[in-house]
Amino acid sequence: MVAAGGPVTAQDALVLSGGGSRGVAHAGAIVGLERRGFRPDLVVGASMGAIIGGLYASGMPPDSIWALMRSQDWQEIFAPSVEWSGPSRDALRPMIRLSVFAESTRYADGLIADWRINRALVRLFLDPVARARSDFDALPRRFRSVAADLRTGDPVVTSSGDLALAIRASMSVPGVFAPVLRDGTALVDGGLADYLPIGPARRAGADRVVAVDVIRPPRDRIGLNPFRVALRSLRVTLSNARRDHETADVEITPAIDPDLFAAVFLRDPEPLLEAGLDAALAIPPMESRRPDRPARPAPTVLAGVRVESNDPALETLVRDAFERAAIDGFSSDRILDAADDLYATGLFEGIWPRVEPGGTSDTLVVRADAFAPSSAMGAAGYDTDRGFRGWASWRQRLGGRTEATLAGLAIGIDRRASGTIRSRVSNRWPSVALEAGASIGSHDIREFEGDDPSDVSRVTRAGGWLGFGMRRLTPDIDGVVQVMAERIRTEGTEGVSWGPAVRISVPGSNARFVGQPLRVEAEWWFGDLEYRRYRAAGSLDIRRGVFQAAAVGDLTVVRGAAPADALPALGNAHGVPGLRWGRGRGRSMVVGGADLAIGTPFESHTRLRLRAGTVADDAPDLGAAGWTAAAGIGVMWWTPLGQVAVEAGLAEGGTWLFGLDIGPVF
Numbered sequence: 236m237v238a239a240g241g242p243v244t245a246q247d248a249l250v251l252s253g254g255g256s257r258g259v260a261h262a263g264a265i266v267g268l269e270r271r272g273f274r275p276d277l278v279v280g281a282s283m284g285a286i287i288g289g290l291y292a293s294g295m296p297p298d299s300i301w302a303l304m305r306s307q308d309w310q311e312i313f314a315p316s317v318e319w320s321g322p323s324r325d326a327l328r329p330m331i332r333l334s335v336f337a338e339s340t341r342y343a344d345g346l347i348a349d350w351r352i353n354r355a356l357v358r359l360f361l362d363p364v365a366r367a368r369s370d371f372d373a374l375p376r377r378f379r380s381v382a383a384d385l386r387t388g389d390p391v392v393t394s395s396g397d398l399a400l401a402i403r404a405s406m407s408v409p410g411v412f413a414p415v416l417r418d419g420t421a422l423v424d425g426g427l428a429d430y431l432p433i434g435p436a437r438r439a440g441a442d443r444v445v446a447v448d449v450i451r452p453p454r455d456r457i458g459l460n461p462f463r464v465a466l467r468s469l470r471v472t473l474s475n476a477r478r479d480h481e482t483a484d485v486e487i488t489p490a491i492d493p494d495l496f497a498a499v500f501l502r503d504p505e506p507l508l509e510a511g512l513d514a515a516l517a518i519p520p521m522e523s524r525r526p527d528r529p530a531r532p533a534p535t536v537l538a539g540v541r542v543e544s545n546d547p548a549l550e551t552l553v554r555d556a557f558e559r560a561a562i563d564g565f566s567s568d569r570i571l572d573a574a575d576d577l578y579a580t581g582l583f584e585g586i587w588p589r590v591e592p593g594g595t596s597d598t599l600v601v602r603a604d605a606f607a608p609s610s611a612m613g614a615a616g617y618d619t620d621r622g623f624r625g626w627a628s629w630r631q632r633l634g635g636r637t638e639a640t641l642a643g644l645a646i647g648i649d650r651r652a653s654g655t656i657r658s659r660v661s662n663r664w665p666s667v668a669l670e671a672g673a674s675i676g677s678h679d680i681r682e683f684e685g686d687d688p689s690d691v692s693r694v695t696r697a698g699g700w701l702g703f704g705m706r707r708l709t710p711d712i713d714g715v716v717q718v719m720a721e722r723i724r725t726e727g728t729e730g731v732s733w734g735p736a737v738r739i740s741v742p743g744s745n746a747r748f749v750g751q752p753l754r755v756e757a758e759w760w761f762g763d764l765e766y767r768r769y770r771a772a773g774s775l776d777i778r779r780g781v782f783q784a785a786a787v788g789d790l791t792v793v794r795g796a797a798p799a800d801a802l803p804a805l806g807n808a809h810g811v812p813g814l815r816w817g818r819g820r821g822r823s824m825v826v827g828g829a830d831l832a833i834g835t836p837f838e839s840h841t842r843l844r845l846r847a848g849t850v851a852d853d854a855p856d857l858g859a860a861g862w863t864a865a866a867g868i869g870v871m872w873w874t875p876l877g878q879v880a881v882e883a884g885l886a887e888g889g890t891w892l893f894g895l896d897i898g899p900v901f
Contacts, residue, residue: 247524248441249275249291250433250483251284253426254449255408255497258283259504260489260511262304264447266297267515273445274523277377279436281425284447285380285405286356289398292371292378293363294530301508309500312355313875314745315348316581318612318628320642321653321674322700322719326742326752327626327644328899330614330876334607335629341545342607343421345413347875349403350578352412353585353604356399357574361588362567364398366531368592371395375528379435380405383428385414385421390428392435397589397602411498413584416545426450433481445521446483447511449491485521489514502834503781534565538596546605548635549582553603555662557588561599565590570599575708579666580659582606582632608632616877616898620815622647626901636665644901648816651676657704666706670715673699678800681817686890688815694800695724702736714739723764725798730763741773746873748840749830750774750785751808758801766795770803774830781834787846789826794853797822805848805863812844812867812884813892819863821850832871840871842882863887869894 249268251261261284280288290300318327334342367373371380371394382391382404393401404415404422414421425432436444489510501507540557542550560566560573574586585604590597613627628642636659643652655672659665675697681688702717720733741753753773760766772789789810791803805811805819810826828846835841844867869882877898885891 246277246439246441246443247273247275248277248279248436248439248444249273249288250431250436250444250446251278251280251288252446252448252450253282253284253424253430255283256309256500257449257491257495257497257507258287259304259501259507260449260491260514261287261447262297262300263508263511263513264487264489264515265291265511266301267512268445268518268521269297271515271518271520272523273521274525275376275445276525277379277436277439277441279379279381279432279439280405281381281428281430281432282406282408283449285402285425289360289378289380289402292374292376293360293398294375304504304508308744308746310746310873311744312351313347314351316350317713317742318581318642319704319713319740320626320628320644321651321655321676322672322698322717322736324704324713324715324738324740325644325901326713326740327901328614328745328877329612330899332606332610332612335609335611337607337609340416340419343413343416344607345407345411347411348584349412350584353399353403353587354574354578356403357587358571360399360402361570362533365565365567365590366533367398368531368534368597369396369398369589370592371398371401373531374398375530377439379432379439381425381429381432381435382407382415382422383425385409385423385427388428390425390432390435391420391422392432394439397587400585400587400589400602403585433483437481443524444483445485445487445518447487447489447515449489449511450497451488485518487511487514487518499838502838533567534590534597536596537561537565537590538593538598541598541600542603543600544603544605546603546608548632549603549605552580552582552636552659552662552665553577553586553601556665557599557601559663565597565599572709576665577603579706579708580636580668581706582638606630614877614899614901616896616901618896619894620647620809620892621649624898624901636662646901648679648681649676660703668704669702670704670717671699671701680799680820681815683815683818686815686892692726692799694798696721696800698722710741711743712739712741719758723798728764728798732760732762732764732766734758734760734762743776746878748832748842748871748873749783750776750787751789751810760795760797764796764798766793766797766801768793768797768801783830783832783840785830787826787828787830789824789848791824793822803850805850809882809884809892809894811846811848811863811886812865812882813886813890814863814865814884815892818890819848819850822852824848824850835870838872840873841868842871843868844882844884 278288278292315328371378380393380401405425407423409423542553556573560569587602615625624646626644630640632638640655653674657668660667677695680692682690698721700717700719704715706713736758739755743752756770758768770791774785774787776785803824806814826848832840832842847864849862865886867884871880880896882894
């Protein structure tokens with residue numbers, strides 16, 4: 236066999252198993268193996284083993300892979316994208332998004348949104364595979380990624396093409412992540428075919444194989460409670476069910492906590508990394524037989540751009556974005572920026588650029604996986620203050636750059652429905668869209684005596700808006716400039732108002748335990764109800780290991796004949812602990828404070844919030860108004876479907892609130 240480095244007479248291979256979160260231990264094992272003198276020519280991986288094996292084969296030093304596994308925010312990478320709803324641009328995170336009436340051979344769905352994962356993989360692997368001209372044998376270490384054919388269960392070994400996409404196919408846990416569709420074949424997690432792919436390593440020319448198995452359970456640690464019995468039985472079944480019974484010359488089995496479920500990514504991965512390191516250091520020293528391989532230069536001249544897409548109507552949009560990025564030759568930064576511009580449109584779940592070799596120049600090939608033309612999204616939750624909440628939407632692409640969305644939201648005190656048509660302004664600025672819509676909704680205004688509502692009035696709005704919206708991913712910013720017109724009805728008042736508004740939002744992390752997202756708004760209303768509303772809210776967040784802290788501020792000022800639903804309240808969004816939603820309402824409001832969260836057992840965070848706020852009838856009165864101080868302490872868990880939070884809050888004056896909140900926050 237001849238590889239890019241010349242004739243190879245002996246091949247050492249490293250095989251990394253699947254195993255979900257347990258596969259983080261592979262990074263520690265690689266560090267240990269290099270310390271023992273083992274430097275493989277070939278790396279073969281399945282699922283999580285394909286990710287870490289791909290990094291190693293691409294030339295990333297073992298210590299850097301270790302550092303990446305430590306710093307990776309797994310909670311955020313599995314987070315759904317934000318959907319912006321209605322004229323107020325409410326940030327909604329779907330629990331589920333499914334294609335509707337889509338051709339099964341063109342579109343695929345998973346329960347967890349995967350565009351963030353797809354984007355991260357391309358950012359890691361674009362440059363090394365471009366240097367290799369899409370030949371995995373030309374990487375610093377030869378590489379094979381193993382996926383499974385969903386139809387037959389047979390292993391599919393990839394040795395060329397798009398490295399990021401091959402790895403993404405290998406980690407496609409069935410039902411959780413969308414399968415990767417390639418040439419009419421649905422590819423899923425390689426562990427379905429063989430979680431420890433020693434056979435492909437042998438067939439690729441390896442005569443000495445070191446395999447790291449993070450799934451096989453240790454024989455000396457057997458628990459008999461139902462959870463442990465079920466987990467061990469599953470892992471024994473996977474081990475026994477390997478269709479390829481090739482064995483390794485050296486097998487490494489890190490001593491991982493048998494109770495660690497593969498779907499749970501630890502907040503602190505250090506124990507997994509150390510387990511892999513210790514297991515590798517326990518083997519005898521090994522002599523490396525790997526010849527030095529010179530680094531290949533990056534592409535310089537690109538002959539052009541070729542687009543492959545499951546939606547032909549979007550090919551021109553993709554081609555224009557990447558032709559601008561490639562106009563002066565290959566630049567990974569420009570190509571990644573072009574991919575981000577397309578992700579920001581919300582039309583694509585995967586943008587996969589690669590370089591294919593030609594005679595005197597190379598071609599940039601871009602695979603663009605669009606969402607299905609028809610899709611449904613939604614989420615649900617519950618909190619002990621407002622009750623059950625939920626939202627659902629239907630999105631329909633009308634052709635090319637235009638789409639329509641119908642959405643409805645219902646919370647205990649808030650009900651809204653809206654329809655939006657959004658059209659991208661041009662291929663040159665794909666993330667800028669012309670938006671028009673109509674909405675109708677009502678909001679209950681609660682008056683309080685003690686901790687309980689004593690009276691409820693209602694504000695209803697119906698109208699429409701027209702404007703321009705823009706989103707960027709780095710940093711993640713959403714902005715809109717719009718003109719609105721609404722018929723507003725309150726108790727004793729009804730009229731039509733209109734005016735412009737500017738809104739800028741930074742949605743922030745999905746797994747936020749402290750602080751609040753940045754939001755800046757300005758509204759000017761004219762007509763029967765004339766008023767102005769200004770708001771600036773956000774936080775300065777700090778994260779150090781298991782500690783998170785934030786300084787929080789929220790300033791809202793309303794002038795004129797504003798309806799009650801436009802007025803701020805200390806209890807809104809539970810900004811001041813101990814106060815119910817809508818309590819402490821006024822025309823102007825200031826809230827400030829600090830949050831502190833620390834990681835606690837069972838992957839939870841314990842959070843302390845210290846807040847103080849004041850409201851007044853007018854902005855100049857804020858300085859003289861009385862302040863309400865409050866504190867809240869609680870425990871929070873993050874899940875891919877939203878948070879689970881329990882908090883007890885106490886405000887000055889003896890007002891208190893015990894809260895349970897389940898699901899995405901909206």
